[in-house]
Amino acid sequence: MTTYFVTRHPGAVEWAARQGLAVDAVIAHLDPDEIQSGDVVIxxxxxxxxxxxxxRGGRYYNLSLDVSLDARGRELSADDLIRYGARLEEYHVARV
Incomplete structure (x- = not known):
């Protein structure tokens, strides 16, 4: 089982570290074909x-935050993520 954190944002990586989030790999791009049953994707x-x-049997946790309109489109720091209520929310999605 592997835990992937998919992000290109240094603030998100720092936020995860501050939360004590254990990840096996921080990646900028996810190839879904590499996901195996039991893997976690954040x-x-x-x-x-x-x-x-x-x-593919993986679990997905969305990094959710309530960003103000003026903060959209700019790089957020770990402190910004905390201010905007960053949290992990698990979702199960199926195409119909």
Whole structure:
């Protein structure tokens, strides 16, 4: 079982470390074909990729936050993520 954190953002990596989140690999891009049953994927992924993770037996945790309009489109620090209520929420998605 492998835990992947999919992000290109240094603030998110620092946030995860502050939370004591144990990950095996921080990656910028996810290839869903590499996911095996029992793997955990953390990030903010497009819905079709989440569905592929779930179909392969993986678990998906979305890095959710309530970002203000003025903060959208800019790089967020770990402190920003905390301020915007960053949290992990598990989702199971299936294509119908």
């Amino acid at each position: 990030g903010t992924l497009p819905i079709h990729l989440v569905a592929q993770v779930c179909a």
